Structures are given as structure tokens and as C-alpha cells.
Amino acid sequence: MRALTFSEYGPASVLEVADVVEPHAGPGRIRVAVRASGLTPADCRLRSGRFRDMVPLHLPHVLGMDAAGVVDEVGAGVTGVRPGDEVFGIVDVAELGGANAEYAVLAAWAPKPDALTWEQAGGAAGNVETATRALDRLKVGTGTSLLIEGAAGGVGTVAVQLAAARGATVVGTAGAHNHTFVAGLGATPTTYGPGLSERVAALAPGGVDAVLDCAGSGSLPDLVDLAGSPDRVVTIADMNAGEYGVHHTRSAGPGADPPAVEGLAVAAALAGQGRFTVPVAAAFTLENAAAAHRLSETGHARGKIVLIL
Ligand SMILES: NC(=O)c1ccc[n+]([C@@H]2O[C@H](COP(=O)([O-])OP(=O)(O)OC[C@H]3O[C@@H](n4cnc5c(N)ncnc54)[C@H](OP(=O)(O)O)[C@@H]3O)[C@@H](O)[C@H]2O)c1
Numbered sequence: 602m603r604a605l606t607f608s609e610y611g612p613a614s615v616l617e618v619a620d621v622v623e624p625h626a627g628p629g630r631i632r633v634a635v636r637a638s639g640l641t642p643a644d645c646r647l648r649s650g651r652f653r654d655m656v657p658l659h660l661p662h663v664l665g666m667d668a669a670g671v672v673d674e675v676g677a678g679v680t681g682v683r684p685g686d687e688v689f690g691i692v693d694v695a696e697l698g699g700a701n702a703e704y705a706v707l708a709a710w711a712p713k714p715d716a717l718t719w720e721q722a723g724g725a726a727g728n729v730e731t732a733t734r735a736l737d738r739l740k741v742g743t744g745t746s747l748l749i750e751g752a753a754g755g756v757g758t759v760a761v762q763l764a765a766a767r768g769a770t771v772v773g774t775a776g777a778h779n780h781t782f783v784a785g786l787g788a789t790p791t792t793y794g795p796g797l798s799e800r801v802a803a804l805a806p807g808g809v810d811a812v813l814d815c816a817g818s819g820s821l822p823d824l825v826d827l828a829g830s831p832d833r834v835v836t837i838a839d840m841n842a843g844e845y846g847v848h849h850t851r852s853a854g855p856g857a858d859p860p861a862v863e864g865l866a867v868a869a870a871l872a873g874q875g876r877f878t879v880p881v882a883a884a885f886t887l888e889n890a891a892a893a894h895r896l897s898e899t900g901h902a903r904g905k906i907v908l909i910l
Contacts, residue, residue: 602620602621602622602623602702602703602704603618603619603620603702603703603887604618604619604620604621604663604701604702604703604887605617605618605663605664605665605701605702605887605890605908606618606619606621606661606662606663606664607648607660607661607662607664608660608661609660610648610649610650610653611648611649611650612649613645613648613890613891613892613894613895613898614891615648616648616664616890616891616894618887618888618890619661621661621663621702623703623704624699624704624705624706625674625706626674626675626676626679626706627676627677627706628676628677628678629676629677629678629679629708630676630679630693630706630707630708631672631674631675631676631679631682631688631690631706631707631710632672632673632674632676632704632705632706632707633668633669633670633671633672633673633688633690633704633705633707633710634670634671634673634703634704635668635669635670635700635702635703635704635705635723635910636668636669636670636671636719636722636723636909636910637668637669637670637719637720637722637723637724637884637907637908637909637910638665638667638668638669638700638701638702638705638723638724638907638908638910639665639666639667639668639700639723639724639725639726639727639728639755639905639906639907639908640664640665640701640724640890640893640894640897640905640906640907640908641666641667641727641728641755641897642897642898642900643666644664644665644666644698644701644894644897645894645897645898647662647664647697647698648664648894655854656697656854658697662697662698663698663699663700663701663702664698664700664701665692665698665699665700665701665702665705665908666691666692666694666697666698666700666727667689667690667691667692667700667723667724667725667726667727667728668689668690668692668700668701668705668707668723668726669687669688669689669690669713669717669719669722669723669725669726670687670688670705670723671685671686671687672684672685672686672687672688673704682710686712687712687713688707688710688711688712688713689710689711689713689717689722689723689725689726689865689869690707690708690709690710690711690726690865691707691708691709691710691726691727691730691860691862691865692705692706692707692708693706693708694708694852694853694860695853697853701887701890701908703910709726709730709860709862709865710726710865711726711865711866711868711869712869713869714869714870714872714873715873716872716873716875716878717869717872717878717879718881719909720881720884720907720909721878721879721881721905721907722879723907723908723909724755724879724881724905724906724907725759725865725868725879725905726865728755728756728758728759728760728879728905729759729763729864729865729867729868730852730860730861730862730864730865731756731759731837731850731852731861732756732759732760732763732764732813732864733763733861733863733864733867733868734850734852734858734859734860734861734864735760735813735835735837735850736760736763736764736767736813737861738835738848738850738858739811739812739813739833739835740811741764741767741769741811742767742768742769743767743768743769744768744769744770745764745767745768745769745770745810745811746769746770746772746805746807746808746809746810746811747764747769747770747771747772747809747810747811747812747813748771748772748773748774748801748805748809748811748812748813748824748827748828749761749764749771749772749773749774749788749812749813749815750774750793750812750813750814750815750816750818750820750824751774751775751793751814751815751816751817751818751838752771752773752774752775752779752783752786752788752790752815753773753775753776753779753782753783753903753904754815754816754902754903754904755882755902755904755905755906756815756837757773757775757815757816758783758786758879758880758904758905759868759879760813760815761773761783761786761787761788762786762787762871762876762877762878763864763867763868763871763877764813765786765787765788766871766876766877770789770805771787771788771789772788772789772790772791772801772804772805772809773786773788773789773790773791774790774791774792774793774797774816775790775792775793776792776793776901777792779903780792782880782903786880789804791804793816793818793820797820797823797827798823798826798827801827808827808829809827809828810828810833811828811833811834811835812824812825812827812828812833812834812835813834813835813836813837814834814835814836814837814838814839814847815837815838816838817836817837817838817839817840818839819839819841821834821836821839821841821842821845821847822845824847825845825846825847831845831846831847832846832848834847834848835847835848835849835850836848836849836850837849837850837851879904879905880903880904880905881904881905881906881907882896882902882903882904882905882906883896883902883906883907884906884907884908884909885906885907885908885909886908886909886910887908887910890908893906893908
């Protein structure tokens with residue numbers, strides 16, 4: 602099958618579409634014929650070699666953590682899904698990839714809602730799982746006043762909508778050119794960077810109860826000040842979180858939190874009600890994946906970058 606791979610660590614130009622052996626659905630897994638799959642910044646770091654000491658890969662490696670497609674194999678013990686069903690889901694996080702390909706094995710999934718296009722569904726699952734895990738940890742619910750740092754990116758756009766659907770009031774940071782976009786997702790937008798405390802105080806006069814950092818831009822000391830306590834802050838992206846007593850949530854590796862896969866069905870139901878969507882920054886073919894990686898590496902994609910088959 603065709604798959605997006607790399608055989609040596611390096612810049613986006615090392616990516617190649619190669620013919621690789623098809624995976625099959627083992628126990629508890631399903632296989633899909635992929636229609637679209639997601640690109641996350643972690644894919645770029647795996648490719649560049651930045652993670653090579655932490656997570657050495659067996660090269661060539663097939664990239665991609667999430668996908669949407671049509672089920673064509675159902676593993677032993679799996680119930681409630683049949684060949685021909687349309688689903689979106691995530692790979693086993695321990696595999697560190699496998700979704701940017703003609704066929705992908707999923708470890709968790711939900712029915713694809715009609716309200717999401719293949720592109721939107723293909724880029725949904727990983728960010729929905731991540732946002733749900735972080736919002737759960739912060740106990741975001743009705744009446745929570747939440748600040749999201751980095752609200753215009755892949756995870757941020759999803760987190761804004763899921764938090765608003767829980768009944769939270771959300772302030773989201775983004776570049777000025779993204780403020781109308783972020784407001785459309787359900788957050789009050791403001792700019793990140795110096796003066797954030799004053800801007801947030803003006804927008805949330807009662808203060809914020811919780812902060813989700815989706816940017817990892819080094820603002821944790823300010824975010825802890827705003828929340829009033831480090832245990833009211835969760836980051837998905839700041840590797841120095843421990844220095845500030847902040848929890849860095851991840852779904853794999855030492856100290857991982859359990860994957861919040863129940864979030865997939867929640868997001869699918871919200872999409873069916875017109876209360877959740879996946880803003881797609883851009884879609885690329887596997888053959889143009891190097892351009893997709895370069896866009897991700899700008900750090901300023903608006904929403905999710907998707908690869909289509
Ligand atoms: N721990 C986990 O489980 C987990 C899971 C998924 C992702 N992550 C990590 O979380 C981070 C975000 O992932 P993503 O997929 O959302 O990335 P992304 O789509 O590339 O996010 C880019 C967004 O970050 C915003 N941004 C850039 N600089 C910023 C700053 N200084 N302050 C606030 N926002 C800023 C940009 O907004 P503007 O264009 O408006 O500037 C852009 O919209 C990445 O580091 C990723 O590796 C972790």
C-alpha cells in the first residue's frame with residue numbers, strides 16, 4: 602500500500618510516499634481504508650529526529666496518529682462496528698504513527714458524523730482526545746471560566762468548542778488576524794504575549810478558574826499567576842511544566858494520562874447537533890506532504906492540517 606514514510610531523519614524533504622506492507626487488525630482493533638488523516642506537530646518532530654533519543658523509531662517509519670475512513674477489517678473481540686462503516690479514530694499511541702497511509706489500524710474510534718467531511722473527520726480524533734483529556738483534568742464544566750493559550754491551532758480550536766459545549770466561558774489567545782476566527786468558535790479572543798494578564802483581567806473580571814496551554818510558548822509563569830495556582834493549569838506542549846508545578850498531560854510514555862477516547866463519541870454527537878466542527882487549515886495529498894510539514898513547522902496553521910488519499 603502507499604504510505605507516507607521517511608528512511609532517515611531530517612527536513613521535510615526526507616518524506617517519501619513508499620510502497621509498504623499493509624497492516625492488519627489484531628484483537629480489539631479495526632482497519633480502515635483511509636480517506637483522510639491528520640498531521641500533528643509531533644509527526645514533524647518524529648521526522649526531524651528531535652525525539653530520536655526519547656523514542657527511537659524503526660525506519661522507514663509510517664507517520665500519522667489519526668484518520669477517518671471505511672472499515673474493512675474488524676479484529677477479534679470487537680463489537681458494534683462492521684466492514685463498510687464510516688469511522689474516525691486514533692492509532693495505538695505506542696505505535697507513534699501508521700495513519701498517513703492507504704490502510705490504517707485504529708485502536709479507538711467513533712462513527713463519522715455526516716456533519717463532518719472526510720477531511721474534517723480525518724483530522725479530528727487526535728485533537729479531540731487531547732482536548733478532552735486536558736479539559737477533564739481541569740474539571741471544566743458548566744460555569745468554568747477558562748483561558749486557552751493558543752486557541753487558533755489544531756488542538757486549541759477543538760478545545761474551545763468542547764469547553765463551550767460543557768458550559769464554560771472561554772477566553773482564547775491568538776494572533777490578531779485570527780480573532781474573528783476564534784470568536785466564531787465560541788471564545789472571546791485576545792492576543793498572546795506581554796500584557797496578557799491585564800487583557801484577560803479586563804475580559805474576565807471575576808478571574809479565570811482554569812488555564813489550558815496549547816502553545817508551549819514559555820508563558821506558564823503568567824498562566825499560573827492568572828489561574829492563581831499551578832494545579833489549575835494544564836499544558837499539552839510545555840516540556841518545562843514541572844519547574845512551575847504544572848501538569849503536562851500526554852497519552853503515552855512515562856507519567857502518561859489514560860487516553861480520553863470517550864471524547865470521540867461526544868464530539869461526533871456535538872457535530873451532529875451543529876455544535877462542533879474541525880476547521881481545516883489546509884489539505885494536501887500524500888505526495889505533497891512535505892509542504893504540509895513545512896506549514897505545520899511555521900507554528901501558525903489556522904486549525905488542522907490534513908492529508909487526503
Ligand atoms: N501532549 C499531548 O497529548 C499533545 C497532543 C497534541 C499536540 N500536542 C502539542 O501541542 C502543541 C499544539 O499542537 P497543535 O496541533 O494545536 O499545533 P498547531 O496546530 O501547529 O498550533 C499552532 C497554533 O499555535 C498558535 N501560536 C503560535 N505561537 C503562539 C504563542 N506564542 N502563543 C499562543 N499561541 C501561539 C498559532 O496561533 P496564531 O497563528 O494565531 O499565532 C497557531 O494557530 C504542539 O506542541 C503539539 O506537539 C501535545
